[in-house]
Amino acid sequence: MTLAAPVAFDRVTQVIDLSPRRFPFGIERRAPFRIPFFFVEAKIVHAYFLQPRKSASPTFDEMGMIAAIFKQHLLDTEFFGLKTDIEFVDVGVSPGESERSLKVYRLSDLSVWDNGRVGKRLTMIGEALDIIEKDVALTRRPKARIVPDPEMPLFD
Secondary structure, eight states, X not given: OTTTGGGGTTOOOEEEOOOOEEEEETTTEEEEEOOSEXXXXXXXXXXXXXXXXXXXXXXXXXXXXXXXXXXXXXXXXXXXXXXXXXXXXXXXXXXXXXXXXXXXXXXXXXXXXOHHHHHHHHHHHHHHHHHHHHOGGGOOOOOOOOOOOTTOGGGO
């Protein structure tokens, strides 16, 4: 992560760790999500989000949806009354480019989705998951149990 590491240099921060959280969407659905860490800098709580994928990463518009979810379901509830922000560090390849580049976004840089737009997208995702779950061809298969080799008892 030679591109992302310098973003952390020469900063005075305090790191906060929170256990995984879930946010409700659709009918009777709760999506798990975990922010790797939060940090406080200049009395502002920041949610940190690293996008390390070279390609197939969220678009700028989709980052607006992610930011809205983080803000509403995490920052505004866990850190109510405190100043908050999000730091997206994207080290992917920009459209039309061939090399990775560093992009850092904050809430003020993004087009954060409004609650109505987020709600519509999450409803659509929930409905798609309902269709998938009802499809008999896509039922979950039991995981194969790995039986240890009796000749190698130390490796069980």
